[in-house]
Amino acid sequence: MAFESVDALQRTLAETVFQYAADRKKAAGRALGTLVEIITFYTLHTWNLRDHVVIERSVPEFANPEILHNVEFSLHPIQARHEVEISPLSLPLTAAKIKRHLPFLHETTVKSTQALSRDAVKRNATILVESETGPVIANVDTLSDSNCRLIVCELSTDPFAIFECKRVGVEEGMRKGPQTIEKAKQGAYVARSVSSLQKVRLRNGQFQGVMEQPDGSFRTGLYDEVLREVIDSSSAVELAGFILTVGVVSNHGNWFTSDNRNKELRVLAQSYDWLLFLTDAGLSQFIDRLLLNPTPELEPAREAFLASYPRSSGTNRFTKVRMAVDADEALRSVLHGARSRG
DNA sequence: CAATAGTAACCGTGGACGTG
DNA sequence: CACGTCCACGGTTACTATTG
Numbered sequence: 001m002a003f004e005s006v007d008a009l010q011r012t013l014a015e016t017v018f019q020y021a022a023d024r025k026k027a028a029g030r031a032l033g034t035l036v037e038i039i040t041f042y043t044l045h046t047w048n049l050r051d052h053v054v055i056e057r058s059v060p061e062f063a064n065p066e067i068l069h070n071v072e073f074s075l076h077p078i079q080a081r082h083e084v085e086i087s088p089l090s091l092p093l094t095a096a097k098i099k100r101h102l103p104f105l106h107e108t109t110v111k112s113t114q115a116l117s118r119d120a121v122k123r124n125a126t127i128l129v130e131s132e133t134g135p136v137i138a139n140v141d142t143l144s145d146s147n148c149r150l151i152v153c154e155l156s157t158d159p160f161a162i163f164e165c166k167r168v169g170v171e172e173g174m175r176k177g178p179q180t181i182e183k184a185k186q187g188a189y190v191a192r193s194v195s196s197l198q199k200v201r202l203r204n205g206q207f208q209g210v211m212e213q214p215d216g217s218f219r220t221g222l223y224d225e226v227l228r229e230v231i232d233s234s235s236a237v238e239l240a241g242f243i244l245t246v247g248v249v250s251n252h253g254n255w256f257t258s259d260n261r262n263k264e265l266r267v268l269a270q271s272y273d274w275l276l277f278l279t280d281a282g283l284s285q286f287i288d289r290l291l292l293n294p295t296p297e298l299e300p301a302r303e304a305f306l307a308s309y310p311r312s313s314g315t316n317r318f319t320k321v322r323m324a325v326d327a328d329e330a331l332r333s334v335l336h337g338a339r340s341r342g
Numbered sequence: 343c344a345a346t347a348g349t350a351a352c353c354g355t356g357g358a359c360g361t362g
Numbered sequence: 363c364a365c366g367t368c369c370a371c372g373g374t375t376a377c378t379a380t381t382g
Binding site: 023025026027028029030032033034056070092114118166167168183186 | 343350351352353354355
């Protein structure tokens with residue numbers, strides 16, 4: 001492997017791709033954050049969860065709708081699923097064009113967004129309509145020159161899970177972890193505010209799970225046990241308001257290990273129901289194959305990345321939302337079958 | 343449909359402060 | 363004074379809505 005750590009990679013990116021920026025390292029770090037998001041989205045894709053996903057949507061705190069938090073990915077129950085075949089295909093593929101194929105939307109005004117732009121950039125989880133019962137989203141499934149297959153899903157308003165991605169770099173001149181923790185605190189606050197299943201710290205250090213039942217009584221027990229019961233139950237009453245919270249963090253092997261976590265990691269780990277690590281080795285290997293020594297099949301993804309920075313050269317076509325069609329295909333095939341590490 | 347303005351998030355850095 | 367912790371901010375980016 002060409003790079004032993006993401007930290008070394010970030011410095012290389014700063015000196016090459018992001019040479020134009022006033023603060024190169026910062027821009028490179030931001031781009032690495034975008035990569036973590038992309039990996040997460042395409043991992044959800046390979047888990048067959050794509051049609052549940054909405055990106056960057058506001059989720060209210062539990063029973064406190066005045067305060068909303070934008071979450072990276074929220075997963076919602078599917079109320080109805082429609083397959084749409086569009087042929088002939090004329091770009092850009094707008095929400096208005098998709099609407100013509102969907103009788104249930106005839107009375108509705110759709111948003112003016114594009115699921116597929118003229119220059120072949122896909123929009124993941126395109127929101128066609130934001131209705132009372134929830135968002136209607138579209139994803140381009142298969143695509144050829146003249147023909148396009150879309151999956152359109154009517155989703156419920158309330159998500160059953162949320163995913164957040166975090167990346168924390170190594171400060172210049174530092175050998176160990178970050179000096180700031182508010183990123184972790186922000187993530188922790190959201191994770192602990194959105195679900196009907198809440199945590200109470202016990203004197204012995206464990207967490208008690210508490211969930212108010214419709215009749216006002218409390219369902220309670222050790223957090224992990226209640227969590228498991230709620231997930232296993234298929235009762236809509238039990239699931240009401242419950243949101244599984246998942247964090248995805250890029251791990252720097254050079255400043256902590258999964259056995260010896262720093263404070264930021266401990267805050268995140270105790271706040272999310274599930275914390276996934278992208279290991280230093282795994283992430284740098286991915287980026288190495290993607291950007292520095294690309295395999296032939298990842299070449300389109302590399303091109304999309306390089307074409308996206310600096311931004312003045314056009315719109316970004318390598319993010320969790322906007323993705324060049326050929327890069328999308330490459331990412332799907334590469335991440336298919338890949339397991340989350342750590 | 344391209345350009346623009348506005349909002350919010352992310353990442354890295356500076357500095358204050360307490361402790362050993 | 364090195365080190366860890368915390369507060370706070372600036373630059374950059376992503377995304378949405380609006381406009382012409």
